[in-house]
Amino acid sequence: MNTDAFLRLEGLAKRWGDHVGLRQLDLNIQRGEFIVLLGPSGCGKSTTLRLIAGLEMPSEGRLWIDGRDVTSMPPAKRGLSMVFQSYALFPHLSVAENIQFGLKVRRMPAAQRAERLARALRMTGLEGFEDRKPAQLSGGQRQRVALARTVVADHPLCLMDEPLSNLDAKLRHSVRQDIRALQQDLGMTVIYVTHDQTEAMGMADRIVLLNEGRVEQIGTPEELYEQPATLFAAGFLGSPPMTFFPVTILPEALKPADANLPDSCVVGVRPENLDIGADSPEGLSAQVENSEFLGAETLVYLNCAGRSMVARIPGRAGFDEKQNVGLTWDTDNVHLFDETTGQRLDSRGPGAAGSHDRRDESNPVGQLASQ
Amino acid sequence: MATSDSHERRRMALYGWMLLAPALIMLTTFAFLPTVSALWRSFFSRETSRNPSEFIGLENYEYLFQDPVFWQVATNNLIYAGVTIPVSIVIALGMALWANSKMQGRTFLRIAYFTPTMLPMIAAANLWLFFYTPDIGLIDSITALFGAEPVNWLGQPETALWAVIVVTIWKEAGFYMIFYLAALQTIPPDLREAAIIEGASRWTYLRRILLPLLMPTTLFVMINAMINSVKLIDHLFILTKGGPNNASKLLLYWIWETAFSYFDRPMAAALTVLVLAVLGLVAILQFRGLEGRIHYR
Numbered sequence: 001m002n003t004d005a006f007l008r009l010e011g012l013a014k015r016w017g018d019h020v021g022l023r024q025l026d027l028n029i030q031r032g033e034f035i036v037l038l039g040p041s042g043c044g045k046s047t048t049l050r051l052i053a054g055l056e057m058p059s060e061g062r063l064w065i066d067g068r069d070v071t072s073m074p075p076a077k078r079g080l081s082m083v084f085q086s087y088a089l090f091p092h093l094s095v096a097e098n099i100q101f102g103l104k105v106r107r108m109p110a111a112q113r114a115e116r117l118a119r120a121l122r123m124t125g126l127e128g129f130e131d132r133k134p135a136q137l138s139g140g141q142r143q144r145v146a147l148a149r150t151v152v153a154d155h156p157l158c159l160m161d162e163p164l165s166n167l168d169a170k171l172r173h174s175v176r177q178d179i180r181a182l183q184q185d186l187g188m189t190v191i192y193v194t195h196d197q198t199e200a201m202g203m204a205d206r207i208v209l210l211n212e213g214r215v216e217q218i219g220t221p222e223e224l225y226e227q228p229a230t231l232f233a234a235g236f237l238g239s240p241p242m243t244f245f246p247v248t249i250l251p252e253a254l255k256p257a258d259a260n261l262p263d264s265c266v267v268g269v270r271p272e273n274l275d276i277g278a279d280s281p282e283g284l285s286a287q288v289e290n291s292e293f294l295g296a297e298t299l300v301y302l303n304c305a306g307r308s309m310v311a312r313i314p315g316r317a318g319f320d321e322k323q324n325v326g327l328t329w330d331t332d333n334v335h336l337f338d339e340t341t342g343q344r345l346d347s348r349g350p351g352a353a354g355s356h357d358r359r360d361e362s363n364p365v366g367q368l369a370s371q
Numbered sequence: 372m373a374t375s376d377s378h379e380r381r382r383m384a385l386y387g388w389m390l391l392a393p394a395l396i397m398l399t400t401f402a403f404l405p406t407v408s409a410l411w412r413s414f415f416s417r418e419t420s421r422n423p424s425e426f427i428g429l430e431n432y433e434y435l436f437q438d439p440v441f442w443q444v445a446t447n448n449l450i451y452a453g454v455t456i457p458v459s460i461v462i463a464l465g466m467a468l469w470a471n472s473k474m475q476g477r478t479f480l481r482i483a484y485f486t487p488t489m490l491p492m493i494a495a496a497n498l499w500l501f502f503y504t505p506d507i508g509l510i511d512s513i514t515a516l517f518g519a520e521p522v523n524w525l526g527q528p529e530t531a532l533w534a535v536i537v538v539t540i541w542k543e544a545g546f547y548m549i550f551y552l553a554a555l556q557t558i559p560p561d562l563r564e565a566a567i568i569e570g571a572s573r574w575t576y577l578r579r580i581l582l583p584l585l586m587p588t589t590l591f592v593m594i595n596a597m598i599n600s601v602k603l604i605d606h607l608f609i610l611t612k613g614g615p616n617n618a619s620k621l622l623l624y625w626i627w628e629t630a631f632s633y634f635d636r637p638m639a640a641a642l643t644v645l646v647l648a649v650l651g652l653v654a655i656l657q658f659r660g661l662e663g664r665i666h667y668r
Contacts, residue, residue, distance in 0.1 A: 055564050076570035088565035092583045101579075102569030153569070 005064075006031040006189055007052070007157065012061035014047050021047035023213040024061070029191070031156070034183055036200040037193045039210035040236070045193045048210070049159050052191060054078050065157060080157040081150035085165055087142050089134040096121075096130040099148045120151040123182065140171045147182065158183070160192045164199060176203060197237055201225070209233050231342040234268045234335055240299060240310035242268045242335070245284070249305070253282040254328065256336055265345060268335040274311035275328045276300060276319070283326030288319045302327070406647065413641035417634075424637070431641040440617055440625075441642075447532055448622045452600035455539045460592055462544040464585070467551030468577075481552065488546040496609035499538045500525075503610070528618035531611050535619045538606050543599060547592045554588040555581075590661050594654060601646060622646055 005028035014021040022044040029035050037045040050056040052063065054075035062071045070078045081102075089098050099120055103113045121127045124144040134142055143163060150158045163179070164172045180203050183190050194200055200207050201221045209216040209224060209232075216236075217229040228234035234242050247255060247265040256267065279285050286304035298317035302309050304327060311327075319325065336345040413431055418424035435441045470481045487495060502509040503524040511521045524534045558581070566576045582589075604624045607613055613620030613628070622642065630639035 053564075053568060055567070075564075075568045080568070082565070082568050084561045084565060086559060086561050088559070088561035090562060090565075090580055092580075101566070101571075105566075105569055105571045105575055149569075 005029055006033075006066055007191075008064040009048075009052070010062045010064075012048070012051055012058050012063060014044075014051060014056060015059045020213045021056075022051070025215060027208060027218065029189060031189055032187050034180065034190045034192065034203060034205045036204035036207045037191065037210060038197065038200040038204075038207050038236075039195065039216075041195060042212075043210040044213040045195075045208075045210050046161060047213075049082075049161055049191060049193050053080065053082055053159050078157075079155050080159060081153040081155045082159040083146045083150060083161065083163045085162040087134075087146040087163075087166075089142055089145055091134055094131050094133060095126060095137070095145050095148075098134065098145055099152055102149065102153050116152045116154070120148040123151055123185070124148040124178075139167055140175065143167060143175060144178075147179065150188075151182070151186065156187075156189055158188045158190050160190060162194055163192075164194070164196075172199075179203070197239065201237070209236065211236075227344075228268075228335060229344050231266070231268075231337045231339070234337065238270060240271045240312065242270050243274065243307075243309035244268050244337075245307075246339070249284075251282060251284065254284065254331065256331060256334065258336075261336070261345065262338060264339045266337050266339045268337060269329050269333070271299070271310045271312035273329050273333040274309070275330075276302075276311055276313065276317075276325050277328060279324050279326040283328040286325055286327050288321060288323045288325060290321055291317050291319055293317075409640040409643045409647075412637050413644050415637045417637055431638055432645075435638070435641055435645070440620075443617050444620045444622055444625045447618070447620055448601065450532065451536055451539070451621055452597065454536050455543065455600055456593065456596040459540045459543040459547060459596060460589065462540065463547035463592065464551050466544065466548045467555055470548065471552055471555045484545045484548050486545065487542050488549070490542070492542060492603065492605035493609060495542050496538060496606035499534075499541075499606075500609060503534055525611050525619075526615060528615055531615060531619040535606065535610055538610065539600075539603065542603075542606075543596065547596065550588050550592055551585065554585050558584055586661070590657065594657060597653060597657075598650070601650060 007027075007029040009025050009027040012025045012027075013023060025044075025048060027035075037048055039045050047056065051058050054070070054073060058071065062069060064070065065078055065080070090101065093101065096117060100113055100117055103116065108116075117130075121130065124147050126141065126144055126148060129137065129141060134145065137145065143166070146163065160179070164175055167175060176199060179190075179192075182188075192199075192203065204221055206218060206220055207224050208218050211232050217224055217233045219227070219229075224233060224237050228237065228242075231244070235244070244266045245268075247261060247267055248263060250267065254267075256265075276286075276288075277283060284304055286302045286309075289301040289303050289308070291301065292299040293316060296314070298313045298315065300311045300313055300317050300319060302311060302325070337343065338345055414426055414428055415424045416422070416427045416430070466484050470477055470484060474480075490498075505511055505523040505526070506521045508524075510524065511519075515521065522530065524530050562580055562584075563576060566580055571579070601621075601623055604621055604627070607619065607621060607624045611619040613624050623646070626639050626642045626646070629635050629642065
């Protein structure tokens with residue numbers, strides 16, 4: 001196991017009575033990495049963040065930050081800062097006082113404090129707002145105050161709990177880039193919690209995909225998209241989502257080449273890999289329900305024997321409603337899963353050859369087994 | 372055009388007065404008129420069977436300022452206010468912080484704290500009368516276990532006022548706790564967590580974050596406590612009747628005595644005017660002094 005990791009979680013678990021927040025998490029994070037904890041609500045991502053912060057105590061497992069065992073240390077001793085979903089700004093303090101709060105608590109000399117404040121204000125573009133109260137700021141500005149707080153703290157580790165969820169869509173995109181730039185400038189290690197896959201894909205060095213308190217997959221955004229390790233990972237990432245077909249309903253031409261696949265095998269196809277052509281025995285018969293022209297691409301909503309699915313076609317598609325079509329795909333561009341175990345069955349799929357050797361370290365099953 | 376404009380304005384003015392009317396009528400009948408009439412009556416002499424009431428200007432006030440009983444009662448009331456207000460606020464805040472923490476049986480705790488408030492003051496006073504009874508009362512029974520001499524808490528000038536003060540604090544703190552508890556529940560828990568991560572101790576969080584955010588509640592409670600320190604005298608009727616030797620007499624009780632036992636209405640009116648003036652002044656100072664430093668959300 002990697003012992004020179006900056007942040008190391010070992011068998012971390014959290015239970016409240018019968019309720020399981022986090023089953024078991026092993027994770028090594030390198031200095032300067034941008035890690036996104038991704039998953040649907042209730043998957044344990046916020047619990048994980050709060051465990052790292054020290055706001056919750058783990059039921060099991062240990063936690064190291066920069067070589068120190070911090071498992072039983074209070075939050076302030078762990079050397080980290082945190083951006084809350086609500087920003088947690090103190091409403092009675094001005095912007096400057098909010099940013100400097102932690103420095104004052106740590107009794108930093110005034111001159112040094114002023115210097116750090118000026119730098120943080122400059123980096124977050126908040127110059128001129130020093131004396132405002134949080135209530136006099138817009139959502140985006142409040143968010144920047146919360147970021148400035150982590151900048152002045154100058155801790156190597158920063159935790160972010162859905163920091164963009166209270167911003168409107170337009171702002172979200174630009175703040176996403178600001179946060180990434182800030183992280184790179186300061187060389188911070190960031191653990192970022194979100195349920196938004198576009199945020200995760202766009203920002204992360206590595207994504208930790210969680211579901212029901214358990215790790216589904218750990219890997220780069222490319223790995224998660226191109227080599228989803230489980231049915232859940234395949235269905236969660238990608239919008240519109242991947243379509244799954246039981247292997248038994250497929251015509252011979254679309255069946256995977258492997259001869260000894262179990263009957264519980266399902267074939268997953270990304271919307272961009274679905275080809276729509278004329279209805280033929282080589283393809284799956286489907287009916288066009290409607291289509292959405294989005295400019296660069298068109299989303300075609302289809303019904304295939306009671307199963308609804310979406311295909312993504314570049315440019316204009318030009319199908320009529322209720323038109324009967326045939327679905328085909330390149331059998332190399334599919335993902336195979338065992339429906340009973342939920343695990344991936346092969347290493348086939350786009351980009352498979354290149355990332356094959358990296359799969360083992362990102363496979364949570366492999367990691368748990370190595371314990 | 373001009374006529375319809377002024378017409379419109381008059382209509383709006385009438386509308387405004389109509390909206391004001393109910394409150395204005397009630398306040399005038401039950402607050403403004405009695406105040407003015409008390410002020411007016413305080414300038415007259417006491418009416419007896421031989422001497423009819425006559426205008427004597429400020430003589431009632433002069434007499435009051437020369438009366439040692441007035442100064443004793445005023446001092447009593449100052450001590451009473453000076454102790455009951457801060458102590459009940461601090462206890463209320465402490466209880467609220469405790470009752471707001473995550474723990475087992477906190478609903479029970481909240482109800483227990485609030486019980487004294489639901490009790491009528493007369494009932495509470497009777498309860499405490501039993502606690503204070505010399506020899507057989509609760510307090511003396513307990514102190515007797517440690518070999519202490521029985522004390523007549525309500526019957527001696529040194530302890531009577533303090534005994535009354537304790538009852539008031541016991542009665543009030545639970546009431547003010549409810550306000551603090553409500554205010555505490557509006558403060559998001561994120562703030563505490565953010566402060567903890569920044570390295571703030573519990574004490575720093577209390578002093579720098581919690582207390583400033585509770586200031587609007589504190590001001591409200593303070594003004595209520597101040598008013599109650601003058602207004603709430605029910606327990607005196609049961610516990611001490613102001614005695615012994617005026618040791619526990621408070622202003623309103625004395626006003627009541629002057630008006631309805633000694634039948635000196637003009638003197639009682641003069642006292643009332645003085646109390647009103649002082650209360651008004653203090654309320655203004657409180658608002659002025661604290662307003663600027665309070666953050667209202």
